[in-house]
Amino acid sequence: MEIKVLGTGCSKCKALEKLTRDAVAELGIQAEIEKVEDIYKIMSFGVMSTPALVINQKIVVSGRVPSVSEIKDLVTKNQ
Amino acid sequence: MHKKFNRIVRYFTNLLIDMMNKKVIWVPVVLIPVWVFIYHNLQNFTDWFIDRILQLEKGKHITEALRFFVFEFPKVLLLLTLIIFVVGIIRTFFTPERTRKALEGKRTFTGNVMAATLGIITPFCSCSAIPLFLGFIESGVPLGVTFSFLISAPMINEVAIILLYGLFGWKVAAIYIGTGLVIAIFSGWLIGLLKREKWVEPWVYQAHFGNKEVVEEKLNFAKRINLGIEAVKEIVGKVWLFVGLGIVVGAGVHGYVPQEFMASLMGKSVWYSVPLSVLIGIPLYSNAAGIVPIVSVLIEKGVSLGTALAFMMSVIGLSLPEMIILRKVLTMPLIVTFIGIVGTGILIVGYLFNYIF
Numbered sequence: 094m095e096i097k098v099l100g101t102g103c104s105k106c107k108a109l110e111k112l113t114r115d116a117v118a119e120l121g122i123q124a125e126i127e128k129v130e131d132i133y134k135i136m137s138f139g140v141m142s143t144p145a146l147v148i149n150q151k152i153v154v155s156g157r158v159p160s161v162s163e164i165k166d167l168v169t170k171n172q
Numbered sequence: 173m174h175k176k177f178n179r180i181v182r183y184f185t186n187l188l189i190d191m192m193n194k195k196v197i198w199v200p201v202v203l204i205p206v207w208v209f210i211y212h213n214l215q216n217f218t219d220w221f222i223d224r225i226l227q228l229e230k231g232k233h234i235t236e237a238l239r240f241f242v243f244e245f246p247k248v249l250l251l252l253t254l255i256i257f258v259v260g261i262i263r264t265f266f267t268p269e270r271t272r273k274a275l276e277g278k279r280t281f282t283g284n285v286m287a288a289t290l291g292i293i294t295p296f297c298s299c300s301a302i303p304l305f306l307g308f309i310e311s312g313v314p315l316g317v318t319f320s321f322l323i324s325a326p327m328i329n330e331v332a333i334i335l336l337y338g339l340f341g342w343k344v345a346a347i348y349i350g351t352g353l354v355i356a357i358f359s360g361w362l363i364g365l366l367k368r369e370k371w372v373e374p375w376v377y378q379a380h381f382g383n384k385e386v387v388e389e390k391l392n393f394a395k396r397i398n399l400g401i402e403a404v405k406e407i408v409g410k411v412w413l414f415v416g417l418g419i420v421v422g423a424g425v426h427g428y429v430p431q432e433f434m435a436s437l438m439g440k441s442v443w444y445s446v447p448l449s450v451l452i453g454i455p456l457y458s459n460a461a462g463i464v465p466i467v468s469v470l471i472e473k474g475v476s477l478g479t480a481l482a483f484m485m486s487v488i489g490l491s492l493p494e495m496i497i498l499r500k501v502l503t504m505p506l507i508v509t510f511i512g513i514v515g516t517g518i519l520i521v522g523y524l525f526n527y528i529f
Contacts, residue, residue, distance in 0.1 A: 103299030132302055132500070141268040141307035143300045156268070156295060157402070 094172055096126045099135045099155075100144035109144040109158050116164035124168070197394055199401065200257070211250050218243040237423040244419050248338045249412060252331065253404055259330045260403030263295045264396045268304055275313045275321070280364055281357075283317035288356035291324030292349075298326060298494050305501055309376055316364020322498075323514060324356035327489035331411060332460035339422075339468045347525070348481065355485070355517035362513055371506035411461035418465020422472070445479045446522035450515055453486025463487050477529045482522030490514055 098113055100106020110128050117124045129135055138147060142156030146164070148171040159167070218239060222228055228235040271294045275287055296304070301322065308318045328349055337345040369377070391399075439445065467480045495507055502510070 101299060101302065103297070105297070105299065132306070135303055136306050136310075139307075141272065141300065141303050142295065142297075143303055156300070157399070 094122070094124045094168075095149055096124050096168070097129050097147040098126065098144060099129045099138060099140055099147060101132060101135070102130055103143070105158050106144040109146060112158065112161050113146065113164055116161045116168060119161065120165055120168060122168070122172075197397060200397065204254075207250060207254055211247070214243060214247055214250075241419055241423040244339070244422075245416055248335065248415055248419070249408065251334045251338050252408055252411070252415070255330055255334045256407050257400045257404050259293075260400035261396050262293060263403070264391055264399050266290065266294045268294055268296075268300075268307070271321070272308055272311055272313060275308065275317055276311050277313075278317055279314065280316070281361060283314060284320040284357045284360045284364070287313075287317045287320035287360065288324040288353050291321045291356060292328045292353075294321075294325065296325035296329075298491075298497065301494060301497055302500055305498070306376065309372070314364055315369055315372065316360045316362070318360075319363045319510065320356045320360025323359055323489060324352065326491075326494070327356070327485060328352040329460060331407065332464060332484075332488065335415070335460060335464035339464060340471075344477070344481075348484075351481070351521045351525075352485065352489075355489075355514060355521065359510075359513045359517055363509065366509070368506055368509065371503045371509070373501050373503060376501050414462040415465065418462065418468075422465055422469050439474055439476055439479075445476070446482050446519055446526065449479050449483035450486040450490075450518055450522070453483050454490050454511070454515075455492050456487050457491045457493050460488055476526045478522040478525030478527070481525060482518050485518045485521070486515070489518070 096113060096117070098106065098110045100109065106128075110126070114126055117126060135143065135145075138145065138152060140152060140155050144158065145155035146153050146159075146167070148168060151171060153167045153171060221242060222235060222239045223230065226238075228238065271290045274290065275283060278286060305318060305322065308321070309315065333345050333349060336348050463484050467484050470480045470483070471477060490511055495511070498510075499507060
Protein backbone atom coordinates (compact mmCIF):
# COMPACT_ATOMS: atom_id res chain seq x y z
CA MET A 94 0.00 0.00 0.00
CA GLU A 95 0.97 3.59 -0.54
CA ILE A 96 0.87 6.23 2.18
CA LYS A 97 1.63 9.90 1.60
CA VAL A 98 2.09 12.65 4.14
CA LEU A 99 1.37 16.05 2.60
CA GLY A 100 2.95 19.07 4.21
CA THR A 101 5.16 22.04 3.47
CA GLY A 102 7.60 21.35 6.27
CA CYS A 103 5.96 22.83 9.34
CA SER A 104 6.33 21.17 12.72
CA LYS A 105 2.87 19.56 12.58
CA CYS A 106 3.71 18.00 9.21
CA LYS A 107 6.86 16.44 10.63
CA ALA A 108 4.89 15.18 13.61
CA LEU A 109 2.37 13.50 11.30
CA GLU A 110 5.12 11.83 9.29
CA LYS A 111 6.72 10.44 12.44
CA LEU A 112 3.42 9.18 13.89
CA THR A 113 2.53 7.55 10.58
CA ARG A 114 5.84 5.71 10.50
CA ASP A 115 5.28 4.61 14.11
CA ALA A 116 1.77 3.40 13.31
CA VAL A 117 2.91 1.40 10.29
CA ALA A 118 5.77 -0.11 12.27
CA GLU A 119 3.39 -1.10 15.06
CA LEU A 120 1.01 -2.72 12.60
CA GLY A 121 3.95 -4.52 11.05
CA ILE A 122 2.65 -4.16 7.50
CA GLN A 123 4.38 -3.39 4.25
CA ALA A 124 3.75 0.18 3.22
CA GLU A 125 5.55 2.81 1.24
CA ILE A 126 5.55 6.10 3.12
CA GLU A 127 6.35 9.24 1.21
CA LYS A 128 6.57 12.81 2.45
CA VAL A 129 5.27 15.22 -0.18
CA GLU A 130 6.60 18.76 0.27
CA ASP A 131 6.13 20.15 -3.21
CA ILE A 132 3.27 22.65 -3.12
CA TYR A 133 2.21 21.75 -6.69
CA LYS A 134 1.83 18.10 -5.79
CA ILE A 135 0.06 18.92 -2.54
CA MET A 136 -2.43 21.10 -4.38
CA SER A 137 -3.11 18.37 -6.93
CA PHE A 138 -4.73 16.40 -4.14
CA GLY A 139 -7.11 19.29 -3.55
CA VAL A 140 -5.97 19.72 0.03
CA MET A 141 -6.04 23.20 1.53
CA SER A 142 -5.04 22.54 5.08
CA THR A 143 -1.85 20.76 5.86
CA PRO A 144 -0.75 18.35 7.17
CA ALA A 145 -2.79 15.75 5.34
CA LEU A 146 -2.64 11.98 5.20
CA VAL A 147 -3.29 10.16 1.93
CA ILE A 148 -3.73 6.40 1.82
CA ASN A 149 -3.86 4.76 -1.61
CA GLN A 150 -4.63 8.13 -3.27
CA LYS A 151 -7.49 8.89 -0.88
CA ILE A 152 -7.37 11.79 1.57
CA VAL A 153 -8.22 10.45 5.02
CA VAL A 154 -7.18 13.33 7.26
CA SER A 155 -6.44 16.98 6.59
CA GLY A 156 -5.54 19.92 8.78
CA ARG A 157 -4.77 18.04 11.96
CA VAL A 158 -2.46 15.48 13.52
CA PRO A 159 -4.36 12.35 14.59
CA SER A 160 -3.09 9.97 17.27
CA VAL A 161 -1.13 6.80 16.48
CA SER A 162 -4.15 4.63 17.29
CA GLU A 163 -6.35 6.65 14.94
CA ILE A 164 -3.78 6.37 12.17
CA LYS A 165 -3.63 2.62 12.75
CA ASP A 166 -7.42 2.44 12.37
CA LEU A 167 -7.31 4.50 9.18
CA VAL A 168 -4.53 2.40 7.70
CA THR A 169 -6.33 -0.86 8.45
CA LYS A 170 -9.64 0.43 7.10
CA ASN A 171 -8.18 1.73 3.86
CA GLN A 172 -5.88 -1.15 3.07
CA MET B 173 -12.29 10.81 57.97
CA HIS B 174 -9.20 11.13 55.83
CA LYS B 175 -9.54 7.61 54.46
CA LYS B 176 -13.15 8.15 53.60
CA PHE B 177 -12.28 11.34 51.75
CA ASN B 178 -9.56 9.55 49.80
CA ARG B 179 -11.97 6.80 48.86
CA ILE B 180 -14.50 9.30 47.58
CA VAL B 181 -11.86 11.09 45.52
CA ARG B 182 -10.68 7.80 44.08
CA TYR B 183 -14.23 6.78 43.25
CA PHE B 184 -14.86 9.96 41.31
CA THR B 185 -11.52 9.81 39.54
CA ASN B 186 -12.26 6.27 38.41
CA LEU B 187 -15.74 7.25 37.34
CA LEU B 188 -14.32 10.09 35.30
CA ILE B 189 -11.70 7.91 33.64
CA ASP B 190 -14.36 5.34 32.88
CA MET B 191 -16.59 7.94 31.27
CA MET B 192 -13.75 9.25 29.20
CA ASN B 193 -13.08 5.77 27.92
CA LYS B 194 -16.68 4.98 27.16
CA LYS B 195 -18.61 8.02 26.18
CA VAL B 196 -16.67 11.16 25.61
CA ILE B 197 -19.91 13.14 25.65
CA TRP B 198 -19.99 12.94 29.45
CA VAL B 199 -16.70 14.77 29.84
CA PRO B 200 -18.06 18.29 29.27
CA VAL B 201 -21.27 17.48 31.18
CA VAL B 202 -19.25 16.60 34.27
CA LEU B 203 -16.46 19.13 33.93
CA ILE B 204 -18.46 22.27 33.13
CA PRO B 205 -20.10 22.51 36.61
CA VAL B 206 -16.66 21.98 38.16
CA TRP B 207 -15.35 24.75 35.94
CA VAL B 208 -18.14 27.15 36.96
CA PHE B 209 -17.55 26.38 40.65
CA ILE B 210 -13.81 27.04 40.50
CA TYR B 211 -14.19 30.15 38.34
CA HIS B 212 -16.70 31.73 40.70
CA ASN B 213 -14.72 31.01 43.84
CA LEU B 214 -11.32 31.97 42.52
CA GLN B 215 -11.18 35.39 44.16
CA ASN B 216 -12.21 33.97 47.55
CA PHE B 217 -9.74 31.17 47.24
CA THR B 218 -6.95 33.57 46.30
CA ASP B 219 -7.65 35.83 49.28
CA TRP B 220 -7.90 32.84 51.60
CA PHE B 221 -4.62 31.44 50.30
CA ILE B 222 -2.71 34.74 50.49
CA ASP B 223 -4.13 36.12 53.75
CA ARG B 224 -4.80 32.99 55.80
CA ILE B 225 -2.40 30.32 54.59
CA LEU B 226 0.63 32.42 53.72
CA GLN B 227 -0.39 35.17 56.18
CA LEU B 228 1.21 37.87 54.11
CA GLU B 229 0.90 41.52 55.01
CA LYS B 230 -1.94 43.16 53.11
CA GLY B 231 -1.14 46.06 50.79
CA LYS B 232 2.56 45.29 50.59
CA HIS B 233 3.97 45.28 47.06
CA ILE B 234 5.08 41.64 47.05
CA THR B 235 1.78 40.47 48.56
CA GLU B 236 -0.33 42.22 45.97
CA ALA B 237 1.94 41.03 43.14
CA LEU B 238 1.52 37.46 44.37
CA ARG B 239 -2.23 37.92 44.76
CA PHE B 240 -2.39 39.21 41.18
CA PHE B 241 -0.58 36.13 39.90
CA VAL B 242 -2.45 33.54 41.98
CA PHE B 243 -5.74 34.99 40.75
CA GLU B 244 -4.97 35.90 37.12
CA PHE B 245 -3.06 32.83 35.99
CA PRO B 246 -5.72 30.19 36.80
CA LYS B 247 -8.44 32.59 35.65
CA VAL B 248 -6.92 33.03 32.19
CA LEU B 249 -6.18 29.29 31.92
CA LEU B 250 -9.77 28.45 32.84
CA LEU B 251 -11.11 30.88 30.26
CA LEU B 252 -8.71 29.56 27.61
CA THR B 253 -9.66 25.94 28.29
CA LEU B 254 -13.40 26.49 28.08
CA ILE B 255 -13.43 28.79 25.06
CA ILE B 256 -10.89 26.78 23.07
CA PHE B 257 -12.96 23.67 23.75
CA VAL B 258 -16.15 25.33 22.51
CA VAL B 259 -14.41 26.97 19.54
CA GLY B 260 -12.70 23.65 18.77
CA ILE B 261 -16.11 22.02 18.39
CA ILE B 262 -17.59 24.91 16.38
CA ARG B 263 -14.58 24.80 14.07
CA THR B 264 -15.26 21.22 13.06
CA PHE B 265 -18.24 22.64 11.17
CA PHE B 266 -16.18 25.30 9.39
CA THR B 267 -13.51 23.58 7.34
CA PRO B 268 -11.43 25.63 4.88
CA GLU B 269 -13.13 23.67 2.08
CA ARG B 270 -16.56 24.86 3.17
CA THR B 271 -15.34 28.42 3.62
CA ARG B 272 -13.96 28.36 0.10
CA LYS B 273 -17.25 27.06 -1.23
CA ALA B 274 -19.08 29.91 0.51
CA LEU B 275 -16.73 32.50 -0.98
CA GLU B 276 -16.56 31.18 -4.55
CA GLY B 277 -17.55 33.80 -7.08
CA LYS B 278 -18.51 36.33 -4.39
CA ARG B 279 -17.89 39.83 -5.62
CA THR B 280 -16.37 42.82 -3.88
CA PHE B 281 -17.90 44.06 -0.68
CA THR B 282 -20.18 41.19 0.40
CA GLY B 283 -17.37 38.76 -0.26
CA ASN B 284 -14.94 40.79 1.84
CA VAL B 285 -17.34 40.97 4.77
CA MET B 286 -17.98 37.22 4.60
CA ALA B 287 -14.29 36.37 4.22
CA ALA B 288 -13.23 38.50 7.19
CA THR B 289 -15.97 37.02 9.38
CA LEU B 290 -15.24 33.44 8.33
CA GLY B 291 -11.56 34.16 8.97
CA ILE B 292 -12.29 34.36 12.70
CA ILE B 293 -13.84 30.92 12.91
CA THR B 294 -12.15 28.87 10.18
CA PRO B 295 -9.16 26.94 11.49
CA PHE B 296 -6.00 28.56 10.22
CA CYS B 297 -2.31 28.01 10.73
CA SER B 298 0.22 30.23 9.02
CA CYS B 299 1.98 27.10 7.74
CA SER B 300 -1.00 26.36 5.50
CA ALA B 301 -1.35 29.95 4.24
CA ILE B 302 0.02 28.98 0.81
CA PRO B 303 -2.19 25.95 0.07
CA LEU B 304 -5.14 27.99 1.30
CA PHE B 305 -4.26 30.97 -0.90
CA LEU B 306 -3.82 28.74 -3.97
CA GLY B 307 -6.99 26.82 -3.23
CA PHE B 308 -9.03 30.01 -2.90
CA ILE B 309 -7.65 31.67 -6.03
CA GLU B 310 -7.99 28.54 -8.14
CA SER B 311 -11.65 28.06 -7.36
CA GLY B 312 -12.42 31.65 -8.29
CA VAL B 313 -12.42 33.49 -4.98
CA PRO B 314 -11.40 37.07 -5.92
CA LEU B 315 -7.95 38.26 -4.84
CA GLY B 316 -9.27 41.00 -2.55
CA VAL B 317 -11.69 38.61 -0.84
CA THR B 318 -8.84 36.13 -0.30
CA PHE B 319 -6.84 38.92 1.32
CA SER B 320 -9.68 39.81 3.67
CA PHE B 321 -9.54 36.21 4.87
CA LEU B 322 -5.74 36.16 5.16
CA ILE B 323 -5.75 39.36 7.23
CA SER B 324 -8.53 38.42 9.62
CA ALA B 325 -7.61 34.75 10.18
CA PRO B 326 -4.36 35.24 12.09
CA MET B 327 -5.17 38.63 13.62
CA ILE B 328 -8.54 37.86 15.17
CA ASN B 329 -8.36 34.51 16.89
CA GLU B 330 -9.90 33.02 19.99
CA VAL B 331 -6.71 33.15 22.06
CA ALA B 332 -6.32 36.90 21.47
CA ILE B 333 -9.97 37.52 22.27
CA ILE B 334 -9.98 35.48 25.50
CA LEU B 335 -6.78 37.08 26.78
CA LEU B 336 -8.04 40.57 26.03
CA TYR B 337 -11.31 39.73 27.76
CA GLY B 338 -9.53 38.19 30.74
CA LEU B 339 -7.07 41.03 31.28
CA PHE B 340 -9.02 44.10 30.10
CA GLY B 341 -12.69 43.15 30.07
CA TRP B 342 -15.20 42.67 27.29
CA LYS B 343 -15.10 46.25 25.97
CA VAL B 344 -11.49 46.09 24.86
CA ALA B 345 -12.05 42.58 23.43
CA ALA B 346 -15.05 43.83 21.45
CA ILE B 347 -13.12 46.86 20.20
CA TYR B 348 -10.33 44.59 19.05
CA ILE B 349 -12.68 42.26 17.15
CA GLY B 350 -14.61 45.16 15.62
CA THR B 351 -11.64 47.15 14.44
CA GLY B 352 -9.81 44.01 13.29
CA LEU B 353 -12.81 43.10 11.13
CA VAL B 354 -13.03 46.61 9.68
CA ILE B 355 -9.32 46.55 8.78
CA ALA B 356 -9.62 43.10 7.16
CA ILE B 357 -12.73 44.04 5.20
CA PHE B 358 -11.48 47.40 3.91
CA SER B 359 -7.91 46.31 3.20
CA GLY B 360 -9.14 43.35 1.15
CA TRP B 361 -11.72 45.49 -0.59
CA LEU B 362 -9.10 48.10 -1.50
CA ILE B 363 -6.67 45.47 -2.80
CA GLY B 364 -9.55 44.14 -4.92
CA LEU B 365 -10.28 47.63 -6.30
CA LEU B 366 -6.63 48.13 -7.26
CA LYS B 367 -6.89 45.06 -9.52
CA ARG B 368 -3.39 43.90 -8.82
CA GLU B 369 -3.85 40.31 -10.01
CA LYS B 370 -0.79 40.78 -12.22
CA TRP B 371 1.29 41.19 -9.07
CA VAL B 372 0.56 37.65 -8.05
CA GLU B 373 3.32 35.26 -9.17
CA PRO B 374 2.33 34.32 -12.75
CA TRP B 375 2.33 30.56 -12.16
CA VAL B 376 -0.51 30.87 -9.66
CA TYR B 377 -3.10 31.74 -12.30
CA GLN B 378 -1.65 29.35 -14.88
CA ALA B 379 -1.73 26.40 -12.57
CA HIS B 380 -4.70 24.10 -12.77
CA PHE B 381 -4.61 21.55 -10.08
CA GLY B 382 -7.92 19.97 -10.89
CA ASN B 383 -9.18 17.31 -8.52
CA LYS B 384 -11.41 19.57 -6.50
CA GLU B 385 -13.38 16.71 -5.07
CA VAL B 386 -12.37 16.70 -1.48
CA VAL B 387 -13.55 13.78 0.53
CA GLU B 388 -14.69 15.20 3.82
CA GLU B 389 -14.24 13.30 7.00
CA LYS B 390 -17.50 12.12 8.47
CA LEU B 391 -17.78 13.31 12.04
CA ASN B 392 -20.28 12.32 14.67
CA PHE B 393 -20.84 14.37 17.79
CA ALA B 394 -18.54 12.30 19.99
CA LYS B 395 -15.77 12.83 17.46
CA ARG B 396 -16.37 16.57 17.42
CA ILE B 397 -16.08 16.67 21.21
CA ASN B 398 -12.90 14.67 20.93
CA LEU B 399 -11.54 17.23 18.47
CA GLY B 400 -12.47 19.99 20.92
CA ILE B 401 -10.49 18.23 23.64
CA GLU B 402 -7.59 17.78 21.21
CA ALA B 403 -7.66 21.52 20.47
CA VAL B 404 -7.49 22.31 24.20
CA LYS B 405 -4.53 19.97 24.69
CA GLU B 406 -2.71 21.37 21.71
CA ILE B 407 -3.30 25.10 22.21
CA VAL B 408 -3.29 25.32 26.01
CA GLY B 409 -0.30 22.96 26.06
CA LYS B 410 1.52 25.37 23.78
CA VAL B 411 0.57 28.74 25.27
CA TRP B 412 0.31 28.24 29.05
CA LEU B 413 3.98 29.02 29.55
CA PHE B 414 3.79 32.30 27.60
CA VAL B 415 0.66 33.29 29.46
CA GLY B 416 2.34 32.47 32.79
CA LEU B 417 5.49 34.40 31.94
CA GLY B 418 3.47 37.36 30.73
CA ILE B 419 1.47 37.46 33.96
CA VAL B 420 4.64 37.10 36.06
CA VAL B 421 6.10 40.10 34.25
CA GLY B 422 2.79 41.93 34.69
CA ALA B 423 2.74 41.13 38.42
CA GLY B 424 6.42 42.02 38.80
CA VAL B 425 6.45 45.45 37.23
CA HIS B 426 3.30 46.31 39.18
CA GLY B 427 4.71 49.48 40.72
CA TYR B 428 8.39 49.13 39.84
CA VAL B 429 8.86 50.84 36.47
CA PRO B 430 7.79 54.48 36.81
CA GLN B 431 4.68 55.31 34.80
CA GLU B 432 6.01 58.64 33.59
CA PHE B 433 8.87 56.95 31.73
CA MET B 434 6.69 54.86 29.39
CA ALA B 435 4.03 57.54 29.19
CA SER B 436 6.55 60.09 27.97
CA LEU B 437 7.75 57.60 25.37
CA MET B 438 4.50 56.10 24.09
CA GLY B 439 1.74 58.04 25.77
CA LYS B 440 -1.23 59.75 24.22
CA SER B 441 0.37 63.15 23.84
CA VAL B 442 3.26 61.81 21.77
CA TRP B 443 2.11 62.04 18.16
CA TYR B 444 4.59 59.55 16.74
CA SER B 445 3.81 56.82 19.29
CA VAL B 446 1.32 55.03 17.00
CA PRO B 447 3.47 54.79 13.83
CA LEU B 448 6.49 53.95 15.96
CA SER B 449 4.70 51.04 17.65
CA VAL B 450 3.46 49.73 14.27
CA LEU B 451 7.00 49.85 12.85
CA ILE B 452 8.43 48.10 15.90
CA GLY B 453 5.68 45.49 15.63
CA ILE B 454 6.32 44.34 12.05
CA PRO B 455 9.65 42.54 12.56
CA LEU B 456 8.55 41.24 15.94
CA TYR B 457 6.71 38.00 15.73
CA SER B 458 4.67 36.48 18.48
CA ASN B 459 1.41 34.69 18.89
CA ALA B 460 -1.46 36.30 20.76
CA ALA B 461 -0.62 34.38 23.94
CA GLY B 462 2.75 36.04 24.21
CA ILE B 463 1.76 39.54 23.19
CA VAL B 464 -1.41 40.24 25.21
CA PRO B 465 0.23 40.07 28.66
CA ILE B 466 2.97 42.39 27.37
CA VAL B 467 0.33 44.78 26.08
CA SER B 468 -1.32 44.74 29.49
CA VAL B 469 1.98 45.75 31.07
CA LEU B 470 2.41 48.54 28.50
CA ILE B 471 -1.04 49.92 29.25
CA GLU B 472 -0.49 49.78 32.98
CA LYS B 473 2.74 51.69 32.52
CA GLY B 474 1.00 54.57 30.82
CA VAL B 475 1.02 53.58 27.16
CA SER B 476 -2.30 54.69 25.70
CA LEU B 477 -4.90 52.11 24.60
CA GLY B 478 -4.77 53.03 20.89
CA THR B 479 -0.99 52.77 20.76
CA ALA B 480 -1.03 49.42 22.58
CA LEU B 481 -3.76 47.99 20.30
CA ALA B 482 -1.87 49.17 17.21
CA PHE B 483 1.26 47.49 18.51
CA MET B 484 -0.57 44.23 19.13
CA MET B 485 -2.26 44.22 15.71
CA SER B 486 1.03 44.94 14.01
CA VAL B 487 2.83 42.13 15.82
CA ILE B 488 0.25 39.44 15.02
CA GLY B 489 -1.27 40.82 11.80
CA LEU B 490 1.83 41.97 9.96
CA SER B 491 4.47 39.41 10.69
CA LEU B 492 7.68 39.09 8.76
CA PRO B 493 7.70 35.25 8.73
CA GLU B 494 4.25 35.22 7.13
CA MET B 495 5.37 37.73 4.49
CA ILE B 496 8.30 35.46 3.67
CA ILE B 497 5.91 32.51 3.26
CA LEU B 498 3.57 34.59 1.07
CA ARG B 499 6.50 35.74 -1.09
CA LYS B 500 6.26 32.31 -2.79
CA VAL B 501 2.96 33.32 -4.39
CA LEU B 502 3.01 37.13 -4.32
CA THR B 503 5.48 39.52 -5.93
CA MET B 504 7.25 42.16 -3.84
CA PRO B 505 5.06 45.09 -4.99
CA LEU B 506 1.94 43.26 -3.84
CA ILE B 507 3.48 42.42 -0.46
CA VAL B 508 4.49 46.07 -0.02
CA THR B 509 0.98 47.18 -1.01
CA PHE B 510 -0.47 44.70 1.45
CA ILE B 511 1.73 45.93 4.31
CA GLY B 512 1.01 49.54 3.35
CA ILE B 513 -2.77 49.16 3.33
CA VAL B 514 -3.04 47.04 6.48
CA GLY B 515 -0.47 49.24 8.24
CA THR B 516 -2.48 52.36 7.40
CA GLY B 517 -5.61 50.69 8.75
CA ILE B 518 -3.85 49.90 12.02
CA LEU B 519 -2.56 53.50 12.22
CA ILE B 520 -6.08 54.86 11.85
CA VAL B 521 -7.36 52.52 14.57
CA GLY B 522 -4.51 53.55 16.86
CA TYR B 523 -5.10 57.28 16.43
CA LEU B 524 -8.86 56.86 16.69
CA PHE B 525 -8.67 55.12 20.06
CA ASN B 526 -6.06 57.51 21.41
CA TYR B 527 -8.47 60.28 20.46
CA ILE B 528 -11.59 58.66 21.97
CA PHE B 529 -10.15 57.31 25.23
